[in-house]
Amino acid sequence: MKRKKKINSLYIHIPFCSNICPYCDFVKLIKNDLFIDQYLKELKKDLHNIKNGYKKFKSIYIGGGTPSILNCKDLEIILRILFKLKKINCEFTIECNPEDINIEKLKLLKKYGINRISIGIQSFNEKILREIKRDYQIDYFKLIKLVKKYIKNINVDLIYGFNGQTLNDLENDLKKFTKLNINHLSIYSLIVDKNSIFFNQGYKEQNEDDSRIFYDYIVDFLRKNGFKRYEVSNFAKKKKYSRHNLNYWKNGQYLAIGIGASGYVDNFRYRIAPSFNEYIKGKRIIEKEILTKDLMKEYFFITNLRLEDGFKIKEFNKIFKTNFLIDYKDIVSELLKEDLVMIKSGYFSCTDKGIAVLDRILLKFM
Amino acid sequence: MEYKKELIRNFSIIAHIDHGKSTLADRILELTETIEKREMKDQILDSMDLERERGITIKLNAVTIRYNSLNGNSYIFNLIDTPGHVDFTYEVSRSLAACEGAVLVIDATQGIEAQTLANLYLAVDNDLTIIPVINKIDLPSARIDFCREEISERIGIDGDSAIPVSAKTGENIREILERIVSDVPAPSGDNNNPLKALIFDSFYDSYRGVVVLIRIKDGCVHVGDEIKLMRTGVSFKVTELGIRTPKEVSKKALYCGEVGYLCAQIKDIKDVDVGDTITIVNNEAKEALPGYRKINPMVYCGIYPTDSRKYEELKEALEKLCLSDSSLRFEPETSQALGFGFRCGFLGLLHMDVIQERLEREYGLDLILTAPSVIYKIFMTDGSLIELDNPSKMPDLTLINHIEEPYVTASIMTPEEYIGPIMQLCQDKRGIYIDQQYFDQTRRVIVYEIPLNEIIYNFFDKLKSYTKGYASLDYEISEYKQSNLAKMDILLNGDVIDALSSIVYKPDAYKKGLKLVSKLKEVIPRQQFEVPVQAAINGKVIARCDIKAVRKDVLAKCYGGDISRKRKLLEKQKEGKKRMKMVGSVELPQEAFMSILSVDDDND
Numbered sequence: 001m002k003r004k005k006k007i008n009s010l011y012i013h014i015p016f017c018s019n020i021c022p023y024c025d026f027v028k029l030i031k032n033d034l035f036i037d038q039y040l041k042e043l044k045k046d047l048h049n050i051k052n053g054y055k056k057f058k059s060i061y062i063g064g065g066t067p068s069i070l071n072c073k074d075l076e077i078i079l080r081i082l083f084k085l086k087k088i089n090c091e092f093t094i095e096c097n098p099e100d101i102n103i104e105k106l107k108l109l110k111k112y113g114i115n116r117i118s119i120g121i122q123s124f125n126e127k128i129l130r131e132i133k134r135d136y137q138i139d140y141f142k143l144i145k146l147v148k149k150y151i152k153n154i155n156v157d158l159i160y161g162f163n164g165q166t167l168n169d170l171e172n173d174l175k176k177f178t179k180l181n182i183n184h185l186s187i188y189s190l191i192v193d194k195n196s197i198f199f200n201q202g203y204k205e206q207n208e209d210d211s212r213i214f215y216d217y218i219v220d221f222l223r224k225n226g227f228k229r230y231e232v233s234n235f236a237k238k239k240k241y242s243r244h245n246l247n248y249w250k251n252g253q254y255l256a257i258g259i260g261a262s263g264y265v266d267n268f269r270y271r272i273a274p275s276f277n278e279y280i281k282g283k284r285i286i287e288k289e290i291l292t293k294d295l296m297k298e299y300f301f302i303t304n305l306r307l308e309d310g311f312k313i314k315e316f317n318k319i320f321k322t323n324f325l326i327d328y329k330d331i332v333s334e335l336l337k338e339d340l341v342m343i344k345s346g347y348f349s350c351t352d353k354g355i356a357v358l359d360r361i362l363l364k365f366m
Numbered sequence: 367m368e369y370k371k372e373l374i375r376n377f378s379i380i381a382h383i384d385h386g387k388s389t390l391a392d393r394i395l396e397l398t399e400t401i402e403k404r405e406m407k408d409q410i411l412d413s414m415d416l417e418r419e420r421g422i423t424i425k426l427n428a429v430t431i432r433y434n435s436l437n438g439n440s441y442i443f444n445l446i447d448t449p450g451h452v453d454f455t456y457e458v459s460r461s462l463a464a465c466e467g468a469v470l471v472i473d474a475t476q477g478i479e480a481q482t483l484a485n486l487y488l489a490v491d492n493d494l495t496i497i498p499v500i501n502k503i504d505l506p507s508a509r510i511d512f513c514r515e516e517i518s519e520r521i522g523i524d525g526d527s528a529i530p531v532s533a534k535t536g537e538n539i540r541e542i543l544e545r546i547v548s549d550v551p552a553p554s555g556d557n558n559n560p561l562k563a564l565i566f567d568s569f570y571d572s573y574r575g576v577v578v579l580i581r582i583k584d585g586c587v588h589v590g591d592e593i594k595l596m597r598t599g600v601s602f603k604v605t606e607l608g609i610r611t612p613k614e615v616s617k618k619a620l621y622c623g624e625v626g627y628l629c630a631q632i633k634d635i636k637d638v639d640v641g642d643t644i645t646i647v648n649n650e651a652k653e654a655l656p657g658y659r660k661i662n663p664m665v666y667c668g669i670y671p672t673d674s675r676k677y678e679e680l681k682e683a684l685e686k687l688c689l690s691d692s693s694l695r696f697e698p699e700t701s702q703a704l705g706f707g708f709r710c711g712f713l714g715l716l717h718m719d720v721i722q723e724r725l726e727r728e729y730g731l732d733l734i735l736t737a738p739s740v741i742y743k744i745f746m747t748d749g750s751l752i753e754l755d756n757p758s759k760m761p762d763l764t765l766i767n768h769i770e771e772p773y774v775t776a777s778i779m780t781p782e783e784y785i786g787p788i789m790q791l792c793q794d795k796r797g798i799y800i801d802q803q804y805f806d807q808t809r810r811v812i813v814y815e816i817p818l819n820e821i822i823y824n825f826f827d828k829l830k831s832y833t834k835g836y837a838s839l840d841y842e843i844s845e846y847k848q849s850n851l852a853k854m855d856i857l858l859n860g861d862v863i864d865a866l867s868s869i870v871y872k873p874d875a876y877k878k879g880l881k882l883v884s885k886l887k888e889v890i891p892r893q894q895f896e897v898p899v900q901a902a903i904n905g906k907v908i909a910r911c912d913i914k915a916v917r918k919d920v921l922a923k924c925y926g927g928d929i930s931r932k933r934k935l936l937e938k939q940k941e942g943k944k945r946m947k948m949v950g951s952v953e954l955p956q957e958a959f960m961s962i963l964s965v966d967d968d969n970d
């Protein structure tokens with residue numbers, strides 16, 4: 001029998017949603033039972049292929065879309081296979097919308113080894129929730145208490161930078177979050193992407209100056225509450241970092257299945273075309289980007305410099321068989337002078353000031 | 367083709383841009399089987415890609431056609447093409463001088479335009495027989511009778527004689543050719559007279575030197591003849607003669623009335639002036655053909671490589687372009703802000719655009735162009751005169767007695783309802799009202815004298831937007847007039863950026879300064895540090911704005927597929943940066959240098 005390949009992480013994309021969030025630019029479809037059946041059938045095929053070709057995974061992530069809108073029967077179809085694909089200590093995450101969570105589902109998730117849940121709360125502010133078409137009222141204390149009975153490792157997603165949102169509103173959201181006693185937060189500034197409803201409505205992104213003020217406030221607030229900003233938009237307490245996402249940010253390889261999903265294997269990055277019709281016909285249209293050494297370096301910087309700890313210089317030298325500090329001497333000394341980066345205990349990383357303008361730093365390395 | 371002078375017809379096609387001149391030329395070439403349909407690229411006369419793309423003719427060209435007339439005779443037609451833009455009025459006049467007749471094309475849906483009229487007057491000046499043609503009759507919006515009336519009323523030619531055609535479908539094209547046979551006179555002159563050949567175009571060929579396109583007005587010329595260019599007095603030995611069909615067919619001689627090309631190992635295209643007369647040493651013509659004019663560039667700008675290491679490449683590219691473009695001038699200049707580059711002279715803005723595009727496209731150069739400037743005459747207190755083509759070189763004000771700037775006479779043809787806005791525009795642009803005439807029941811021609819400087823600062827765009835595109839403009843240089851002008855400097859971070867200096871009308875300086883600094887703030891991206899932008903006149907700051915420092919520039923979300931997308935976004939940004947110029951510690955995009963041209967737009 002052929003030897004199985006080793007890749008640490010696996011991503012599964014569930015593109016269905018019960019309604020479309022106006023800021024979302026991911027590949028998504030409005031929920032439809034027939035479509036779900038057809039899609040899961042194809043997904044199952046891909047999972048079987050992976051099972052035959054790859055060793056078990058250290059992290060598995062079911063994202064969307066909204067994976068939690070699948071009913072228990074549908075969820076079980078893929079969980080049953082995934083269960084066999086996970087290593088014993090696998091970090092196994094699923095994304096959920098708050099209104100989809102119930103005891104029955106939680107029991108099912110636990111049964112198949114899901115040990116991390118990412119809840120898309122986005123905001124606790126009713127006005128903002130209405131703006132993003134989330135017309136529900138949920139007692140988050142009760143909800144989190146319930147979730148914790150089954151799954152202890154929880155992440156919450158929040159968004160900031162809505163029109164009319166004040167610093168006070170932001171503070172309230174952060175306070176409510178900390179009261180829930182959760183160890184991980186992903187908090188993103190609202191981006192009005194071309195593929196989103198907001199874009200078509202002419203919704204304006206928060207201006208650069210305010211966005212910086214909000215961001216600094218968030219970092220400061222969460223640090224005071226014992227969180228580490230380990231990545232640009234990710235904060236964790238008690239080292240509850242997301243293993244799956246850390247793999248992305250450390251430029252690690254990962255498999256991905258489902259429409260619009262992207263992976264990185266060997267010397268290429270790929271994306272499965274976001275065409276539902278082709279996918280359910282059994283066609284996998286794969287857009288490939290072959291990685292040259294220069295591209296590999298670019299990806300190394302793009303990913304690793306998002307981390308507060310940056311990267312170990314020795315590791316860079318080892319991977320690329322070179323000397324980072326010599327190759328990038330001029331850039332590094334300029335950035336050091338401007339206090340945008342630092343070198344500490346063999347690590348190269350951005351300062352707080354640097355992370356806020358990371359993209360400008362990255363351009364220098366490209 | 368045997369030579370019979372009475373069977374030669376030399377003609378041009380005159381038309382407004384987009385009225386179908388090139389398509390008509392194509393149909394004529396097809397119908398006469400000069401070019402087989404299958405080997406025909408659309409619009410064969412426009413040979414440069416750029417021309418084809420922009421739908422305009424920049425370089426002149428000529429083609430010899432055999433036409434078998436319905437009267438049984440076989441004629442030689444020489445179709446001489448003319449460039450269709452105001453920058454090239456002089457070249458048009460020389461092409462027309464090479465003809466006896468002109469086909470005047472009028473768009474059946476648009477009627478006569480200012481530019482058509484201007485070229486028509488050139489044709490009439492050259493005593494050409496005019497054959498009016500109403501084109502695009504296949505379009506539902508064609509107004510043939512209206513056009514006929516216009517022709518009678520405006521041009522004074524019997525409108526009923528106009529031939530309705532469709533260059534697109536080919537309808538009635540033969541009738542044009544028959545009319546050329548019957549109406550356009552055969553060339554005059556005599557083979558036994560001393561040679562007078564009119565130069566109406568030239569281009570450079572790396573094997574043969576300059577190839578000169580000529581029309582023999584009198585006498586004849588043979589291979590081996592010792593010729594003389596009457597303006598410069600330099601002489602050459604003819605190595606090759608021929609006609610273009612459009613393939614080159616070489617001949618031993620060219621005779622009176624013929625149109626063809628001549629090679630004589632001429633190395634420098636600057637020796638060959640359009641409009642000059644060629645004669646034969648030892649049998650010289652007594653006087654040159656009339657109408658020669660030295661053409662001087664009207665608009666100057668600085669051209670710099672974005673990457674200063676590309677200076678030599680830019681120099682070579684300009685040298686090559688100059689080989690085939692006798693009106694392009696350049697000389698090295700140094701800017702504190704931009705480093706080493708060239709001050710280049712052009713016939714007009716279109717000419718400048720074309721050169722910029724060719725440099726970027728054909729030579730792969732990333733360029734920074736400074737805002738175009740006219741030539742100012744600076745009269746110094748010591749009585750000397752400086753001709754200033756670069757605003758940053760303006761001498762100290764205390765040494766200047768007065769300044770003069772070039773004016774143009776601008777004729778604007780417009781539907782009546784836009785007269786108000788146009789007059790307002792002309793007043794805003796310091797225009798001096800000259801005249802207003804009725805063109806027909808609905809249209810008028812307004813004549814103003816306007817500083818050329820104002821014309822090159824977006825006058826045409828504004829005119830088009832004020833009149834929904836209905837007005838058309840034609841202008842010619844009139845004279846220099848004294849003006850109340852001053853140099854306005856721009857300071858970034860407290861340093862004067864010479865490449866951003868401009869010459870402004872003093873009473874408008876405050877307004878312009880304020881608009882310019884806010885425009886610069888808009889086009890210059892946020893920088894690492896806050897950068898003050900100031901406008902100053904005579905060292906006195908008159909306006910200020912601050913470019914903010916970058917505060918936040920990081921993509922919030924980045925995982926999974928976003929990584930590839932993110933890299934592509936960064937790559938795009940990096941490409942954009944390549945087109946920016948580091949000036950001191952500030953990154954300036956190309957638009958910054960052109961901002962002065964568009965400061966008025968905020969009014970709209």
